[in-house]
Amino acid sequence: MASTDMEDRKNLTELEACVLALIVREGPCTAYSTRKQFEESLTSTWHASTGSIYPLIRRMTDRGLLSRRDVESDGRGSKEIEATPAGRRAAQAWLRDVPDWIGEPAADPIRTRLNFFNVLAPEECGPVIERMMAATRAAATRTALIRDQMKASGKTVEALAVSGAHTMLLARLSWLEEVRTCYA
Amino acid sequence: MASTDMEDRKNLTELEACVLALIVREGPCTAYSTRKQFEESLTSTWHASTGSIYPLIRRMTDRGLLSRRDVESDGRGSKEIEATPAGRRAAQAWLRDVPDWIGEPAADPIRTRLNFFNVLAPEECGPVIERMMAATRAAATRTALIRDQMKASGKTVEALAVSGAHTMLLARLSWLEEVRTCYA
DNA sequence: GGCTCCATGTAAGGAGTTACATGATTCA
């Protein structure tokens, strides 16, 4: 089992694997709809633009992970894409495989900036932290809302993921509160 | 003030800004030492390879943010790099500027994967989550250690940043614990 | 003398971004 997982994974990048898993989850769909789903993602830093999604789907089709067929009833040239059995196996292999680095703290632009706060004058730091907290609070509110919507519409797994984002935001807030006291 | 910040920032990418701020913080140093500092970063997904750091420093030198001079006493052709006044201003502007998106949840590969857990058979999910928790726990232990070292060696700001990473890891753990109960 | 570290850099290639280009469908 573990050995076939290695073969099935086929060196997918995170983005490729994520798109593939999304198509497996959603069933037959269009490249356009996949892109839209990504756009609604909570983290705007990770979105699939047209210039990345279409070549990516082309690549995965060539590799036999996706199949495409024209939708006859649509004059726009819509293509219906779907994961092949190999594609489904690749997505599952990606999910089953837990690389070591995955445990590492996620890259956080706020934490990155904090590393260099002694480059600023001490009295400047307080207001900056205040703004970071405000931005985080706003995101937390939004996230809680989305989580409840998901839960209400029966999307339990997605709700669980969003709940994770919310938990992380609250943790960031309590950390920033601690940081703030150092610059007060 | 706010208007000059806009000019001073000069569309730096996160990596450029981060390297610049690092050089400002550390004072005169070599490209090599900057790269090493990055390698020690807690998040392995964000590291500056030779192929990125040298061109990047070249670019910023051309833009007048860094100055370079040969170290005479070194036959290896070492260059000492240092931030120019404009470079220092750019780093400070980057730190002062708090873009809206910064409040968003950070991209987390674990959370990404969780979105697609219904692609796996339910009985497969438990063990995967267990491995994710183990990886996170390991990272948390390491992080706590580094935080204490930093604190002991008087690097208070860095310790505060690492403390943030640690807080986030603990939050992720408690969230994963909640997730686990859904698949038990 | 040889190993490891310090130190700089280039070349080829991959992947993503922005901006552009095109056209059908749907709805007010």
Add this chain to the structure above:
DNA sequence: TGAATCATGTAACTCCTTACATGGAGCC
């Protein structure tokens, strides 16, 4: 009829990665 949305795609560009190439310095 016009605007918004659906839908596909390309072109130029930027940035980063991997792998390679080179050589001095320090130490045992």
